[in-house]
Amino acid sequence: MKMKRWAKGLLAGAMGLALAGTAQAQAEKPQYGGTLEVGTVYVTLSALSFDPADWNWKLNHDTGQFYEQLFAADLSKSKRNGGKYPFYADAWLPSDAIRGELAEKWVWSDNPLRLTIDLRKGVMFPEKPGVMKERELTAEDVVFAFNRLANSPKKIAGYFDHVEKVEATDKYTVVFTFKYFNAEWDYRFGWGYYSTITPKEVADAGATNWKNVNGTGPFMLSDFVQGSSNTYSKNPIYWDKEKIDGVEYKLPFLDKVVYRTIKDEATYLTALRTAKLDLLENIRWSAADDLKKSTPQLKWSRWLGMSGQFLAMRVDTKPFDDIRVRRALNMAVNKQEIVKAYYGGNAELFAYPQHPDYLGYYEPLEAMPESVRELYTFNPDKAKKLLAEAGYPKGFSFKVQVCSCNPDHMDLLPLVAAYLEAVGVKLEIQPMEYAAFLSAMTTKTNAPGYFMNNGHTNPTTTIRKSFVTKEVWNPSQYSDPEFDKKVAEMYLERDEAKRQVMIKALTREILEKTPYIWLPTPYIYTAWWPWVKGYNGELRAGAVRPGPIYARMWVDQELKKKMGK
Structure with missing residues (x-):
């Protein structure tokens, strides 16, 4: 359908005003x-x-x-x-x-x-x-x-x-x-x-x-x-x-x-x-709503968090060496409800390990195979069935470490614990100061459960640092020589388009192997x-x-x- 001449004129005028506004701001x-x-x-x-x-x-x-x-x-x-x-x-x-x-x-x-x-x-x-x-x-x-x-x-x-x-x-x-x-x-x-x-x-x-x-x-x-x-x-x-x-x-x-x-x-x-800060870069959505009412003079930006959040399960520790257990715990958590009720809609269900900003590398959830999509679908009955098949019909308990420096995680982890308790899995929550929390992971002495957010970094690093054998930022201690080999081959590829195909395949593979309970990624606000x-x-x-x-x-x-x- 062709655009009428007058419509083109209006569009050009609007664009001119927008550009003039930008230029005025820059000037x-x-x-x-x-x-x-x-x-x-x-x-x-x-x-x-x-x-x-x-x-x-x-x-x-x-x-x-x-x-x-x-x-x-x-x-x-x-x-x-x-x-x-x-x-x-x-x-x-x-x-x-x-x-x-x-x-x-x-x-x-x-x-x-x-x-x-x-x-x-x-x-x-x-x-x-x-x-x-x-x-x-x-x-x-x-x-x-x-x-x-x-x-x-x-x-x-x-x-x-x-x-x-x-x-x-x-x-x-x-x-x-x-x-x-x-x-x-x-x-x-x-x-x-x-x-x-x-x-x-x-x-x-x-x-x-x-x-x-x-x-x-x-x-x-x-x-x-x-x-x-x-x-x-x-x-x-x-x-x-x-x-x-x-x-x-x-x-x-x-x-x-x-x-x-x-x-x-x-x-x-x-x-x-009270203007003791000129700029605050990290504000939770709930606090942003309150600040917009109490302090309407503030200016704002909203951005999708650049850190994936998850509960890492040590795959070198029972019962998490069994993929059925790991998949069960994913299905036991109502992730859609976390997006809607906990975050008030201010989160994305699926934005890790690849971030939606990584054009050419990111695939949306609907493009994923069913084996990945079901990990994001609340299904406590199937979770119980998988736990029983794995030999845990009455569930089990495990320790989870969390950083007291993260207010969102201190609130979110008890909610995750409640979902898991409904299928017989109990969490012993251990809050830690950041230095001790980080040291537990870097020395690979972290508990069987480790609740954290981890920077996406970039499309290649997000896969390497978290899932390659013995990497520092690998709290699940995930290790698969074949996976490591494919990551190494991806780094050698000079053609970015070919690398993108390789990274999409690696991302699908690690999602299916589910070393983490994958959780939603919240939006964050910056105000000045x-x-x-x-x-x-x-x-x-x-x-x-x-x-x-x-x-x-x-x-x-x-x-x-x-x-x-």
Whole structure:
């Protein structure tokens, strides 16, 4: 059906107005100065480490203000700037939304397979009294940082096995020589969790001590109080700029960024409502409804959680070595009711291990085989039948560990327990502080049941890290040599379209083997006061790394005063 000429005119006019509105928003002149008080996505968690050699998942969140990487998100492709990406994902950068950060350009060549990276010239480390003098970043810093990570006893086994060597061929050129292709080459040591460029002087002084850390980023860590706050002060010699309405501005705009660590949900919600926080990135749907009524001035974004949640069952422990038991427990939990009643519809039944944002990799539940779909259908009668067939007609009991840092899980787990008790399975719930909870999994001493959420990360890593034999983030201790082999083959495939087919098959397989009780993924809200500018809810510019986002934000201090805050 052809569109009439007048309709085309109206559509063009509407689009013009929309574009004009976007341009007007972009044209707002940024202000320098001020402090941004943030309750981050991980508002309840204090920094776990400042040393990249500790291989801690949360490191980029706490050090990404001052440690930079070879690559980062291209925030000019954000929805705020007229692009198509919200930049919510915990560690997923689409291939067309990656920019060089410390890398200026890079080229692939074969025989041998290698990547040559030209670094930006004139990028400076600021002076850090007692640690290092002000100096320029060089290729030797990249080589040192890589080797320090690769030689750490805490590294993930096999993570850099595809790398033959890393060399500085001149002051600004780094060459990575590969043994074989790895589909995550850029993520692994480019913009991922373990990609920070740490200078030798910091390592020599002691990288675990926050007072010694120093990088080339937009801010410097000027204070840290365990369990209370991280304070980042402006780096006056930061190299990067931002173009707004055709004008280039030196970054960052803010004088300070302060992360507040607040373990109690009621307290951090009150801090936002009373403007002690300018921005709170992680708000449950029920709290969002209340805040919208009590504090209508707040601005909002809504995003589907980037962490799958589940109850992991140790498959190396009876009775979970029997797939019938694992499938039974899935059918015993009314997941549709959890979406509707517990989350008030603010959740998706099926969004893990692949996230719906992973276009080309994600398959909806209706496209799955019946053997997968039935795991999401409440069927307590079949659950009892499977338990009886497995030799547990009267059920059984088992311990489940849960992190007290997660208010949602502290409420949700008793509900799951009630469903399971209806088929004769009783849970002994053990709440734990985060450090002990994480240690139980990483040392593989976790209980037979382990209730957690786990970042999707990206389409390849979500499969590897959680289901390959002996991986750190494998709380079910799932192990299948044939599955491991197929994952390894997928990483060698250079053609993304072929990789997508392989990943879909691997995802179906692990869903059917059900090492977890698969649970719904909730929507999450982010809220900020109107004086927070240069922002539209973006959360990560790499693996859990918000630093480049905060560097481009500013505080309208006049508006803040007008609003009496």
